[in-house]
Amino acid sequence: MLLYKQKNDTIVALSTPIGVSAIAVIRLSGDNCIEIAEQFWQGKKLSTQVGNIALFGKIINNKKEIIDEVVLTLFKAPKSFTKQNSVEISCHGSAYIVQEIIQLCLLNGARLAEAGEFTQRAYLNGQFDLAQAEAIADLIHSDSKSSHQLAIAQMRGGFSQKIKDLRESLIRLAALLELELDFSEEDVEFANREQLYSQIIDLQVIIKNMIDSFVLGNVMKNGFSVAIIGKPNAGKSTLLNALLEEDRAIVSSIAGTTRDTIEEIKNINGIKCRFIDTAGLRETNDTIEKIGIERTLKKTKEAQFIFYIFDTQITSITELKQEEETIKNYQIPYLLVGNKIDLIDKKQLEFFEKIDNFIGISAHNLLKIKELETFLSNYIQSISSNASQIIISNVRHLYCLQNALDALKIVQNAVEIRLATEMIASDLRQAIYHLGSITGDITNEDLLDFIFSKFCIGK
C-alpha cells in the first residue's frame, strides 16, 4: 500500500563522479525523456528504437553547434532501473560538456534530480522494496568485503522475504482475531489462545535474533574498533606497527583523530579493524599528560574490544591480576597481551599462559602477531553465534524490529492475562505495522524523503 504519489516528470543528473575522465554518464528518467533527448540528439531516431540499445551520435545545441559525440543508451519502460523510459548519455568526461548537456536537458523540459530520486522511483514503481533500496546506498558506500556482502545480501532480498514472512504470520493471526470480533456476540474463539501464545513467543525469538545480529551487522558495515591500552613503554605503538606491518598498502590514517591517540585501519578477513593507539596509562601530576590520559579513557570506553598490553619482563602475575580488575571496569571484552616474551624464560611464560584471555607476543620481533589477528577474527565471528542467518546493519531496521518486538511483548502479556480480543488484535496490528515499515509495505512521505536524501545525486 503506497501512500506516496508516483512521479513521471523527467529528471536528469550526472551519475558518475565529477572530474576530468574518459567517460561521464548523464542519466534521464521519466515519461518524456526520449522526446526530450530527441531535441538535442543527432543520430538514429530514438522514438522508433527498441529498448536496451546503445546508439552512437551527436549532441547539438540550439545553435546547431556540436557539443559532443556520445553513446546514448535507451531503456524503455518497464525494462529500466526506474521502470520508466530512461536514457543514459555517455559523453566525454569534461565538466564543460557535462554542464552543457545537462543545460540542454533542462531547457527541453527535464528538471534536476534530487539525491536518490532515481532509486526512489524504482522503489515506487515496484522494482524492489524499501529495505532493498536502502541496500543500494550501502552497496555504493561499501569499502570492505564484509560491508559489500551485507549490502549485496540485503539487495538480493533475503532479509525482505524474511520480514514479509514474519509479517504474514502475524497477519494470519490477526485475521483470526478479527473474525472473532465479527462474531463477538457469539463468544467463539477462532484463534486458540494456547496456540496464539506459543506462536507469539516463537516470533519474538526470531525477531530477537535479528535484533541481536545488529552487533555483527554493524561491525561488518562500519568496522570493529580495538583500543590498545597499557602502561608507558609496554609496547603499544610497536604492537600497532606490528599489526600493520604486513599490509602497509591498505593502511590509512583517519583524519581528525586527536593528536594524542592514533587510529589505523587494517582489513582482517574482510572486516575493517580500527586499532587505536593510546597514551600510556599512569599516575601523573603533569596537566598535559592528564588530558592525554583522559582522552585515552574516553576512546577506550567507545571501543568494541581492548588489547591490554603489558611487559612480561617486569609484570608479576599478582600485578597483572590487579590491573585486570581495573580493565574489567570498562565492561568491554578484552585480551591480556603479554609483550616481549622472547626476553623471558619458558617457565615464566608458562605461568602467564595459564591465565584465560592471555596471548604472549613480541611486538618488536613480530612474534605471534598472526595469532593475535586470528583471535580477533574468531572473536568477531563468535559475535554472530546467537544471531539469525539474516544479519541486519541498518539502524532504521533495528528500530522497527525493536518496536515490533515491544508490541509482541504486549500481545503476549494481553494473552496471558486474557484481555479482550479487541485489545490483543490492536497490539498485533502495531507489530504488523512496524514490520511493514521496514520493507515499505507501510510508509509515509517523510520517511521516504529521509531515506533517499542520503543517496548520491544521480542514483
Add this chain to the structure above:
Amino acid sequence: MLLYKQKNDTIVALSTPIGVSAIAVIRLSGDNCIEIAEQFWQGKKLSTQVGNIALFGKIINNKKEIIDEVVLTLFKAPKSFTKQNSVEISCHGSAYIVQEIIQLCLLNGARLAEAGEFTQRAYLNGQFDLAQAEAIADLIHSDSKSSHQLAIAQMRGGFSQKIKDLRESLIRLAALLELELDFSEEDVEFANREQLYSQIIDLQVIIKNMIDSFVLGNVMKNGFSVAIIGKPNAGKSTLLNALLEEDRAIVSSIAGTTRDTIEEIKNINGIKCRFIDTAGLRETNDTIEKIGIERTLKKTKEAQFIFYIFDTQITSITELKQEEETIKNYQIPYLLVGNKIDLIDKKQLEFFEKIDNFIGISAHNLLKIKELETFLSNYIQSISSNASQIIISNVRHLYCLQNALDALKIVQNAVEIRLATEMIASDLRQAIYHLGSITGDITNEDLLDFIFSKFCIGK
C-alpha cells in the same frame, strides 16, 4: 602508412573518475573481451548477442559470490570506439566493487590499460587520424566554450582534411619531380618551374596563416592574460573587483600565485581571461616593496595584454605620455585605462578621449566596465583577422607546420637558384613528411607513446 603494430589483447580500465557515485563504468577492449567477460557474467549469453546492446545481469566471482548487479553494453568489432570487440560494465560506484570487477577481468586474461590506450587503438584501427585523437584529449580537458569549440572542430576533422589537402598538393608536385628523375637522361621538365614556384609560394602562405592562428588557438585553449598595472592607489584592485562583480559565481582564485600578485579568472564571451592584479609601481627604498615590484614586472612581461590604469584626477596628459613610453618598453599590447572619470569635469575627459588606446572608467561606480570587456573581447577576435579559418592550438602541430614551412622555403630557394631536380624533390619530401606527421600518416612508436601518455586512463 602505420609503422606501429596493432594490438589485439584485451585491456581493461575504469573510465569514470574515482569516487563514491551512482555509476562507475569499466571498459574492456580486445579480441577476447567478450569471452573474458563471459567468465564472470551471469545473464544472457554474450557471444550470441548482436552488438550495441545493453544487458542487465550479475557479476559473480570465482566462488560464485555476487559482486554486483550491472548493465553490460556490448560493442562488436568494427562498430565500437576502438573498432575492436568492446564491453562496458556499468556497475555501482563503489571503490570496492570497481576493484573486484577489474580483478576479475585481470584474472580471466585482460591486462590493465595504459593511459590513452583505448584511443590509441581507435587511431591504429583507423577510427580517426592522429590530430583527431589529440583533439579528444583536448575535449576532455576543455573548460570553456572556446577551448571546447576548438577541440570539437579538430575532432570533427576539418583541420586534418586541410592538412591532408596540403600534403596531397605537395605529393602531386613531388610526383612530377620524381617523373623527371626517372627520365633524367632525357632532360625534360614535367614540373614547370614557374608553376612549381608559384604553387610553393601559395602553400607557404596557407601554412603561415595556420601558424599565425596559433596565437588565437592558444588563447582559446588556455585563456588570455591581462596584467593590471599602475601607480599605487590608481584603482587596480577596485578595477579587478569591478571586472569580476557581475559573475562572482564563476570566479576562482588560481592556487600558487605569489602573495603579492592576485590572479582571477573571468569568462568573457566564452574565453577564459586571467586578470593579474599587481603591486603598485613606484620608486621605493623599501626592500620588501622592491621585491613586490620586481614580481609585478615579471608577471607583466608574461602577460598577453596590459591594462595601464591611472587616476584621471591627478594625471596630466604630459605625465601620461611619459608613462606610456615606459609601458611601450614591455612590447605588449596595452590600453590606457583612465579611472575616476566621474570625479573630473567633461572638458578634462574630452582631452583624454583624444588619446588613442584610451578608455575612461570609474572602477568604484562600475562606469564603462562593460566597454572595457567589449574592448578586450574585440581585441581577442582581432588576433584572428590574419589567421586561416583553421585555428591550431596544439604545440606539436605548430612545430610540424614550422618544419614544413622551413622545408618549403628551402624548396623555394632551390627552385630560385635552379638547383638539380633531385635536390628539390628531396626538400619537398621533407615538407610532405612534416605535414604527414600531424595527422599520423607518417609516425613512429615514440611519438605515439608520447601523445597517448597524456590521456586519462580508461580513454
